[in-house]
Amino acid sequence: MVALPLTNDPAIDPSVQDLIAARPWLKYDAFAGLLLDGVPLAGIAAGAGTPTWAYSAETMRARYRSLADAMTGADLNVEVHFAVKANDRLAVLSLFGAAGAGADVVSGGELLKARRAGIAAARIVYSGVGKSEAELRLALAEDIGQINVESAEELAMLSAIAAGTGQTARVALRVNPDVDAGTNTKITTGRATDKFGIPYADAIALYRQAAGLPGIRPIGLATHIGSQILALAPYRAAYSRIAGLVRALRDHGLHVETVDCGGGLGIPYRNEPAPSPAGLAAAMKQAFHNLDVRLTMEPGRWLVGPAGVLLASVILVKQTPHEPFVVLDAAMNDLVRPAMYDAWHGIVPVAASGAHTLGGPATVVGPVCESGDTLARSRSLPPLTPGAIMAILDAGAYGSVMSSTYNARPLAAEVWVDRGSWSVIGDRQAAEAAWERERLPA
Ligand SMILES: Cc1ncc(COP(=O)(O)O)c(C=O)c1O
Structure with a gap:
């Protein structure tokens, strides 16, 4: 079987530390968790909900x-x-x-x-x-x-x-x-x-x-x-x-x-x-x-890709005889690159505690009804429980622009991080807004 690029290979894959060290705009704080330009991503997730795109201006x-x-x-x-x-x-x-x-x-x-x-x-x-x-x-x-x-x-x-x-x-x-x-x-x-x-x-x-x-x-x-x-x-x-x-x-x-x-x-x-x-x-x-x-x-x-992350919450971890599935509330309708191009994105926990204690490999998926809705395969992640916030890295390019409302999933919120604070630059779409333009036939 040919390994998909989105499949992890422990021999070449960067650790959480390596991923963060290579992106100086991201940093772990022992108490506040992962920071984007000094702004806690946990605070953004709490304030704006998930899934949410966050951009470092x-x-x-x-x-x-x-x-x-x-x-x-x-x-x-x-x-x-x-x-x-x-x-x-x-x-x-x-x-x-x-x-x-x-x-x-x-x-x-x-x-x-x-x-x-x-x-x-x-x-x-x-x-x-x-x-x-x-x-x-x-x-x-x-x-x-x-x-x-x-x-x-x-x-x-x-x-x-x-x-x-x-x-x-x-x-x-x-x-x-x-x-x-x-x-x-x-x-x-x-x-x-x-x-x-x-x-x-x-x-x-x-x-x-x-x-x-x-x-x-x-x-x-x-x-x-x-x-x-x-x-x-x-x-x-x-x-x-x-x-x-x-x-x-x-x-x-x-x-x-x-x-x-x-x-x-x-x-x-x-x-x-x-x-x-x-x-x-x-x-x-x-x-x-x-x-x-x-x-x-x-x-x-090159200008925007590394500047964005997609924040998502763990809905549940589904145990199977094979790898467990970590089911996020972000999916291929939000970030289509893994499904469309087999693209690899770093996925790291926002909480600092245990961020570097990796467990066995898991498959990270969204709730969309396609097996193609797979964000990562065989990824070593810390033990995760429902509600844990994850950051999908390098999501600033060909991310939100390629989102759809497939499965009648509303478009995610988008926030701007600048000069130590954050603000909403794109409201989360209301579920009904996704079909607002439709009419029943006369
Ligand atoms: C005509 C044209 N210019 C520029 C770009 C930007 O490419 P990239 O985002 O890879 O720099 C594209 C995207 O493929 C393109 O089609």
Whole structure:
């Protein structure tokens, strides 16, 4: 049997101490239990209930600063567009807006949210393979900075709309470099067979065509090869191909002023070696430093993933002839990553007493009626009793944004931890609110 990544392997798995030591924003206090930026998570669970997402604002700010510093340190002037899909909460968007970031959006809804959070239209880039006519009209009406076009068909559609309204769209062609990012196949986007981007071989012809179309001003190229990327080699390969295209386009007399380097930088959920922003900056520099292009990037997960935890209560511990099941009140409808990507998340007790006294392996599950609702397998946990609060780590990216109301489970509360206190940034959904929009047939 192939071991799923969410299955623990005592030979490689970090202990509770190692998990916490690697995340300086988390700390155990002997009396107050696990603290997030000094704020007891037990207090949040008591006040807001569970399941609840808790985000460290300072960790997001610090990670943004360190990413920006890595770019500056490599002598690169890079405009960072936060990938809204990773965490689209207004509090998060306004934090990054205030820190100086723009936004990478993939829907009209994300565009409106970014604007609502105060991000200037000029600093918004719109990516995605299927922007509807209404969404393209919205992008033009908002006069956003850049539209990343992903097909000849979309280019024609955008040209017709923009020409009709008398506007000019600033367009980058998103090119598929045919590079395998080596990550989970569901979040791999840069292979020739993936739905994203314009085939590499078609890019020059389409760029030339774009330059002659009404309502279109081609300004550059974009690429994004996937998410949770844990090696720099795929970045180097993709960037080298894009740099080659920039040269070729210029050789054809075409104007190229910008390159969007995408996102995807991975984070260690377990204890995987992960590349640093400085490593990514070096890859960008190596490819583009002598091309005189304005560089942008679209990181999401790296900025917000580690900054969030999902708090859950133990409902019961079900004994079986095999591993016991620890049943939490958080489930796959809250955090779908383990079910969807076999993703591994650290799960630690919030109470300090006994946190490091591990018992035999247990399977951690939620109450949803699917065996796929498994958050961890063969996990060594302390002896747990009903009501114990657990923190699921690194839940700040692709967490609450991917939640659903499956099994008519309401959306969890979301809280913001900043400057020593916490506040609610997302109310727990009332059970009835989840079906408020429905009608019985006439
Ligand atoms: C076009 C685009 N840009 C940026 C991102 C952000 O990726 P990540 O959160 O891994 O940095 C994604 C997500 O896959 C994406 O599709």
